[in-house]
Amino acid sequence: MSALFKPMRIFIVAVMIFVTANVAKAEDAVQVDSAKDAVLQAVHTWLQLVDREKYSESWEGASAYFKAAVTQEDWTHSLSAVRKPLGNTLMRKLTVSEFLTELPGAPDGNYLVVLYETVFQNKQHAVETVTFMQEADGHWRVSGYFIK
Template structure:
């Protein structure tokens, strides 16, 4: 029994410390860091700057003024940020309505002063320069 347990522990160690697992974790972490910085702009009401720092794909899909007005209308009634916790991440290479590429979909459990249980979903896209940028944002 102890031998089986030791083999199981060794197996799990190899799986979770493999270069591939580490690369996935690093990729997800890089995307999450960029997402958090972008969300800080949104939380602060810097909607134009959030558009300016988003991916080229994002900026081509919606005009700066339209984005700023839409986000103002959606976020302002919800109040200020109380807390946010990342709940999930998923890597993808293909998404509906988007070109093939590297994507990371991040989900956050968010509490705002006027909305206790919100879910924010960000789609991050790795651009040609290697940087992660926001390609989509949804709050419900």
């Protein structure tokens, strides 16, 4: 009798390992999605500052890496020169959001790169790229912003 049950036990153990591995993968995916949602909320909040022309405040909420690269005065002046001619933001659609650990010209770390298709009052087709990085204190802050 035990010879009959041995293959069945092996099969059941294999199924349990498969199910456990897939449940762990699903839980990891949920954790990644939850983490991404939290960072995307921070990105959205930061973009609202930019949309409302609160450029100094957007700099204040930036990462130390960002602040070391550009002064508050230069950021405010540059962003105003780029954004004001575009007019109000009429529509912004998330197209890509990806966690990365390496970016060209930046230190290794945890990043979320987000791309939006954006329609401005005076520019119908734009792509905004917002990069957030996780700092040593665990908080995610902007480390890059580009409009194409």
